[in-house]
Amino acid sequence: MTFRGIVTAVLGATVWSCAASTALAAPAIRGVAIEQSLEAEPIPAPPADVPLVARLAIDRHVFDGSSASTAWDRLQERLKIYQSSHVAVLLALGTFPSADADVEAWRQFLRLVAERCSGAVVAYQIGAVAAGEEHDVNRYVYLLKLAAVQLRTVESTAVVVQGPIPPGSVEWEARVFAAGAGPYIDAVAIDGLPSSAGPMTTVIEKEKPSGLAIIGPVHLPADPAQAAARFVETRTRALGTFVHVVAYDGEPAAIAAALSAARRIADLIAADLVTLDERAAVLRFTQAERDVTPSVAHTLLYSLTGFDTFLVYGPAAGATIDLEISVANATNPMVRDLLAGTTQKPLRSQTDGAGKRLRFTLPLADHPLVLDFNFGIGDTYILTSEAQKESLPRVEEIIFRYRQAQAAQDAALENYIAHVRIEQHFHPSPADPSYNIVTENRLFADRVGVEWEELSFELNGAKWTANRPAFPLVQPEKVLSLPLDLRLNEDYTYRLDGVEPVSGRPAFVIRFDPVDARRALYRGTVWIDRRSFVRLKVQAVETKLAGPVVSNDETQIYAEAGGLPGRPAWLMNHLVSKQVFLIAGRSVLVERELHFTDVSLNVPDFNAVRTSARASNRIMYRDTDQGVRYLVKKGETRVVSNQMTTSARAFALGADVDPSFDYPLPIGGLDILDFNFLNRDMQLALLYGGVIALGNLQHPNLWGGKFDASIDFFGLAVKSNDDVFDALGRRSGERVNRIPVATGVNIGYQVTPFHKLTGHYELHYDAYFRDPTTAAGFAIPSDTATNGEGAGYEFRRRGYSATANVAAYQRTKWTSWGTGADFDADARAYTKYDIGLSKDFVFKTFHTIHLNATYFGGRRLDRFSMYQFGLFDATRMHGVPSAVRFAELAMLRGSYSFNLFEQYRFDLFLDQASGRDPRIDDGWHEVTGTGVRLNLRAPRNKILLLKPL
CATH class of the missing domain: 2.40.160 (Porin)
Incomplete structure (x- = not known):
């Protein structure tokens, strides 16, 4: 039997359970990693509040032959030391075998490692790729799946890490995910510095949103002071990104200095931080009344565990810098020097009447500083997943973050064009057949409004591209006040109802109801992404409708539609509605589906393309405050017509x-x-x-x-x-x-x-x-x-x-x-x-x-x-x-x-x-x-x- 045939038999027995458990498991690894080998001295016991990981590399060949017994003993002894000092262990298992003949022995070694290290190892790292190497994607993914199956079969909760891989292999890694690696891994290790990993982490986050990245090793200078400074600079730059672990190596004195500095940043390392869009917060740095925001390195962070806000800023020239920013619940702003371990109040603090537009004068240093907006208020971080499940931010905070994220997208998104397929299905009576209506449309959306041209019309399978028969235009009236709308934030009451996944992304579940029950509004549920605060899903029932539409139950699904400067664009890509119409004195259920595809963002010739559509003889529509209306030709232009086909x-x-x-x-x-x-x-x-x-x-x-x-x-x-x-x-x-x-x-x-x-x-x-x-x-x-x-x-x-x-x-x-x-x-x-x-x-x-x-x-x-x-x-x-x-x-x-x-x-x-x-x-x-x-x-x-x- 060939190597691939043997592996297929092994995979067939356990591939389903492995993939399923991997997909559901959340990676349980975060913090600071130190490079280790069995020949080096163990890491000294870290400060109690520093989440420390030992990335322990082992050579499988040492565990063969006469040296095997000694190697296993040394490994077990090292694992006991780390267990007693509360250091998590990531076991780095090296490269895949280069020859097919070696795969079976390698597979048996993986299983033996998992059996002997069960309970003592948090994560296993497999599939190392050196810079300049070119691995066949199909073979690599096949072995990656095989390794994950062996490890997960023994210990289902272990984190499976791919790599390390070079930061420049972005296209190759995308093909690895396309070949089906995603369900089998929890994280990807990147062999490089945080500053070089941006494109790679973007690919990983897109393909594996529930996963994480590990970066490093970052080499620490021998001088302890320089080592501490290097540690603070690199670890703070990774905060709020997809990089949950940064690995370091260096001399023992340098490692000790880095761990000492880690204690002063422990709350930030342990917290589940996300990056906030500074444009939504209207963040602005000035010196001598001159805007210097682009020249100052900075990151605005929000803790999903402690619900606090942080601004990492600097270094920058000068002694002080002025800051303007909009932040909710800034209870006790303090400037933290993570390198020196000191704190001080901002040199100047002012707020507007509402208390959300803040103005500070802040000190500067030759290393990053942190403005902690909630310093010392309650518990600053929560380490256990159980506590994270029980403790959630206030719903007002989530709505505020959502509005900031939506405002930032609205500011960056000028227009878009999309293909929209609209399906309608209804049944007049139990004895009659169904009616199926499908239209293909091209949608034009900008900051003024939405309109679309009908490319084709199908009724029960008979298709028209022009001169179609007239069909009544009946739809729910326009609801002027949408849930979470930026302009009408007091039209609804909101209630947080926990966290649940949507398309693999953890999301806050928020119920909303109209304040004024007499108005035509929505009531339902919105799912807001826990990290980016974008809208992922909405289920809503339209209330107080005027006939002939008596009810409208909609489910809207949102997805990434492309990239905008500095952020992805999240737009609706699927809508399902169940509408009840009054027709001939009887209630008729109409089922509608909309599918959005081929989305183009910020189209340079948007106006020209739309003008061309308006000049055609196709049927066009516009979404108005009174509902959908025909956009009819009048001379060389088009105007909204209230003479609907009824x-x-x-x-x-x-x-x-x-x-x-x-x-x-x-x-x-x-x-x-x-x-x-x-x-x-x-x-x-x-x-x-x-x-x-x-x-x-x-x-x-x-x-x-x-x-x-x-x-x-x-x-x-x-x-x-x-x-x-x-x-x-x-x-x-x-x-x-x-x-x-x-x-x-x-x-x-x-x-x-x-x-x-x-x-x-x-x-x-x-x-x-x-x-x-x-x-x-x-x-x-x-x-x-x-x-x-x-x-x-x-x-x-x-x-x-x-x-x-x-x-x-x-x-x-x-x-x-x-x-x-x-x-x-x-x-x-x-x-x-x-x-x-x-x-x-x-x-x-x-x-x-x-x-x-x-x-x-x-x-x-x-x-x-x-x-x-x-x-x-x-x-x-x-x-x-x-x-x-x-x-x-x-x-x-x-x-x-x-x-x-x-x-x-x-x-x-x-x-x-x-x-x-x-x-x-x-x-x-x-x-x-x-x-x-x-x-x-x-x-x-x-x-x-x-x-x-």
Whole structure:
């Protein structure tokens, strides 16, 4: 078996558990590292509060042959010394074997090291690469994974460190991560100085945001004073960066001087520090009223463990320097000299009226100094991860840091262009197929606003790039006060609810609610990155919406979209929303997704590109304070149009083939949907087909916005046949002809964005006639009006729709009919109720599976009030005639919609019902219905819909 075959067998058994545990484990190593070997004297016991690491290098060849026993004894003795003096050990295991034949022996050595050093070693460093060496990436990553598996199999909590690698091998390291190394390592060791590691740490932080970097060794001069100065300068420069450990080497006296200086900086080394954007803090250094900020080395830091703020500054020319800065909670500013170990107050301190704009005169030295804004206030640092979990900053501090980070990005980001794919999916009713709408767009955003051009439009798979059919523009109104918005910081109350990861990055979880419940605002949760204070995710529910949109539940995901000067840009890259619309007096759930790709930041010719888009004949939109509006051409320019497309019309042409009619029922006319009927903020839904008419007139926003009202109407101009079927078929002589007319009033109350209560009144009038085949002894029912009052409940969220309804009916006149055997005088009043659940599953955009389960029941239902399967009944089944009827019914309806060749949309239906008719027997009878529907593009910008009714 080859080397790769042997390794594959080993990896196969444990690769999953290793990768999973590595991905979840947080690196538990931080501080100052001292280079060590078994031949050198052990590091002296460090000061108690200095987090010290011994990077102990061992040569695996020493652990072979006759010297193996002595080498193992020396290693165990050294580990015991470090354990007793509380020095963490990073075991450096050198390079990978150069020959494949040596891999198996190397693998066994790694496992033996892990077994013998278990519990005494914090981290293992593997895969050293010397400057100028070129390693094959695939082989290197393969061995890196193999080593991580061996070490983690024995000790799952150990930190796995790759390297050391040269600081200049940035491109090579990016390829190492691209080959899949990330889940197997926790940190990367860089062989160089902190000043040279910037590009490499940027790659590591991007590919492994939960990891860390180790830099060094930094050689310390032999002179103790110079060694201490070198230590303070290099270790302070690494504060707040991705470098958590800086390694040093030198003579024993130099090491001792560095450790003595480390005690004075221990709180900063041990703290989880992040770098704050100085532009957000409006930081400014001046001397003699001249701005010298660019010439003064400085770093603004914030502690995620102690929640303190620090400014490391200098060295700089002169004796003093003036500072202006905006910092929250500057309780006790003090200047700390980390080299001398002294502290002093700033030479001058002033604050503005709000206490956040600070002005200082600070001393200067020939080495870095630290302005500690919270000196001596409480515990300055926390060492344990348990304490970090329990102790969190105040929510006001997090919001302040977020606003600073967002302001800095806003200042640096002038514009951007992105490709946006917008998908919308909705289902009008349980018996209808889904509608899938997809548009491809190019978005233009600058400091003035956002607009975009529509590149293509797809409806159920039929695609247009120009001259598409008109489609109603209905969306949630613009919410003027967004959560965490810089301009409106008092519109919301905020509550910190812990820390949890988002895309592998620890984030503060903050709940927010509007202060004024009467306004159209959001409520929900925002996840803010714990290190950079950028927004990672928002889940929000829009409140106080005006119809026809009654609720809007959004989840926004943010990601790095590119680089800006001195910082990455974080922009939304994915949005998912569940919106409930009031359409034709009914609630319809619309699922929307937006995907942002191909983002270009600060585009030099932004105005020219946007002007070119405006000059085209494509449809364009602008996001305004009143919502999304069309940006229409007017001469050579474009203007915002408030004349939105709010209606759609279609020809209805076909025939209903049903035994209920003596001949196919012709349907020819119009199908109209108007969201602004008569310009009165009302909706009209109407199907007029010559011999049949049904529709709904709705006002979606009444009495403060919580209520809606609508009127239903239905009429049939021809007689329908009402037959009775039993096990032997149609009963002879019992046919009755019927002409129905109905109207009704519906009232809805939106309790919350997801819960709704409804009430309705119905008025039916049924005229009954004798058919030529009706037996002479069979009495025709009396013409009657029927009054019905009912109530309902709806829940719609996360793609689910649950409904429940009950209604009581009373006939105004009900005399004996038929032969009298089936007549029940008590059936003059009857009750109906139902409960249902629906869910859509959308995949590959134009593939949708819809499932609906509903139970229908009632009391005192007779032949003329039972559930039937008519074309416009709530119990409709595809391919089942309306003459089939049950007093109790359980239904499962499903449909699968898919697209072929971007031209043909097929909808397949499968309906299954189980019903019971107590007039015949008490058994349940199965009914199966199937159907198919096709729609495709037609000439003259039309869509042709073909479906058997």
